[in-house]
Amino acid sequence: MPRVVDPAQRRQDLAAAVLRVIRRDGLEHASVRNVAQEAGLSMGSLRHYFTSQSELMAFAFETVIERIQARLGDLTGERDPRRRAETILVELLPLDADRRAENEVWLAFTARAAVDPTLRALRDEGYDALRDGCRAIVAELSEAGLAPTDVPAETERLHALLDGLAVHAAMRPDLHTAESLAAAISRHLDALAVERSRGD
Amino acid sequence: MPRVVDPAQRRQDLAAAVLRVIRRDGLEHASVRNVAQEAGLSMGSLRHYFTSQSELMAFAFETVIERIQARLGDLTGERDPRRRAETILVELLPLDADRRAENEVWLAFTARAAVDPTLRALRDEGYDALRDGCRAIVAELSEAGLAPTDVPAETERLHALLDGLAVHAAMRPDLHTAESLAAAISRHLDALAVERSRGD
DNA sequence: AGGAACGTAGCACGGCCGTGCTATAAAACG
DNA sequence: CGTTTTATAGCACGGCCGTGCTACGTTCCT
Structure with missing residues (x-):
């Protein structure tokens, strides 16, 4: 052949x-x-x-994770911290068909990773990368006076919000439009700024 | 026999x-x-x-969802809105072994529900119940002046945060202790109050 | 007491699975 | 051109699966 x-x-x-x-x-x-x-x-x-099948599955999962990580890396350009944060975060949301597809298989693999050590290692890698990205965003906002000073706590909150929105989008694509997802992130960033200017 | x-x-x-x-x-x-x-x-x-197997699986999933819904219903007692909100929300987090176990199987079922109509119906029921619970909490806080007035937007944010924390706890039980999960919720509730008193 | 309903066990069929193996033809290389 | 490597295909084995069916003892009801 x-x-x-x-x-x-x-x-x-x-x-x-x-x-x-x-x-x-x-x-x-x-x-x-x-x-x-x-x-x-x-x-x-x-x-x-x-x-082997597990090799095939691991490779497929890797490609999904690499795509997510690649989106995180695309933070060139925009210099205003607030817009920069929003740009990156929105990039990570399942706003179009491609990202929705990735998001769905990410969820499937994530669930299986609970009982598959190979997938777990890959999943943890993706988790860490996303968390680091969130931390960097929060740190930058905090430094610019646009988020509270407790970076670890706000990283936890932002990261959970992001993955929670992704899970919800996968569960109920009808109820979570691209607009509503992006609006939720935007609102959260606004809230962070308000908290900083008031509470801390 | x-x-x-x-x-x-x-x-x-x-x-x-x-x-x-x-x-x-x-x-x-x-x-x-x-x-x-x-x-x-x-x-x-x-x-x-x-x-049939699907009947068995559906029943098992139902029991998990019913337990979650039962926790939501346990909102008697506490009358102070803030403490009440925190009590209920913390109840929903995977803080002990039982709830961690439920949370893990909830994740597994949720993922499969993407391709199983029977499970999907059950999952949607659980989703709606949790969202309604979040909405009720936000509405109560908002009425008491402890959360912004945009109830739908804050419901979305709280619900996503809650499920995001649950997913993270399932993925990385080592990184998400009972204390850190509860602290994240507590912080969010504090933040809601700050936003209200400042922004709106 | 005797028949009906219930609870338990076990088997067998057909189907999908992962993987090891062999065959074959195209391509690459000397 | 001949040989070795690469890419493709196909088969067969053993295993787990869901489910239909039968059998048998127990409980219940009349």
Whole structure:
């Protein structure tokens, strides 16, 4: 058979197939057979790229986490702390179809990570990255006088709010529009500024 | 064989067995066989109480949701709005082993509900109940001058914070102690009061 | 006392699963 | 051109799964 694409691309395609199956049928149906079929390959061929199912799943989860981390890194440009914070945070919310899809599979993997050590390590990595991002945002706001001085406490609150909104968006996409999600973040940032100017 | 317990109790026991299996091995291992073994029954006997696996799973999920709803209902006693709010909210957090266990299986079921219509209906019921509870709390605080006047927006924020904290507690039980979770809620309630007295 | 309903157990069928193995053809390389 | 590597396909084994069915003892009701 001809080499039609390079191996790395094939692995990406297979990861994408995994995500499609998970979204459509759930993580429990993301079997080697189903994923191979989704990608238009035979089982044997898939196993040429991933020697085990867990390797395939881990790779698929990694791609999701990497995409989330990449969004966090995109904080160039904007220099005003408030707008900068809002820009980054909104970027992380599931506002369009792509991010909604990622968010759904993130939730599925996160749940399974409770009993799968490999996935757990990846999930923790993503958790830490997001928390660090939240901390950086809060610290910057705090330094600019736009958030309370207790950075750890406000990091906890912002991080929980962000993931809570993501979970809610996955559970009830009808009730959580792009606008309402973004508005919730915006309101929280406003609130932080008010708290600082008043309480601390 | 003798009737040793009444059927309703047996169903409760089986639901409890489901939850234990889910916590230990994950939802994907909560098969009829494994649950029957966990409960010390034969498959055939289990099927006397639940004619299908989905019925068993739905029942188990219901028991979790009912427990959460029951906590929301326990709002008698305390009359001071602030303390009342804190009491109820803290009750909902996974602060002890029992609530942590519930929280973990809630997460597992919630993820599966994305592709299982029966579970989705139950999950939505729980979501609505929790949101209504949050709304009632925010409304009461707002009326007492202890929270901003925009009740829907603050309900969204409080609800997301609550579920976000629960998810984080499930993901990283080591990083989220009972104290830190309760402190996050307490801080948020303080913040609401500050916002009201300042911003609105 | 005797039949009906209940609770428990166990088996067997068909299905999906992950993975090890072999075969084959294209490509890469010497 | 021949050989080795790579990519693809397919099969078969053993395992777990849900569920339908039968059997058997116990309890209950009349």
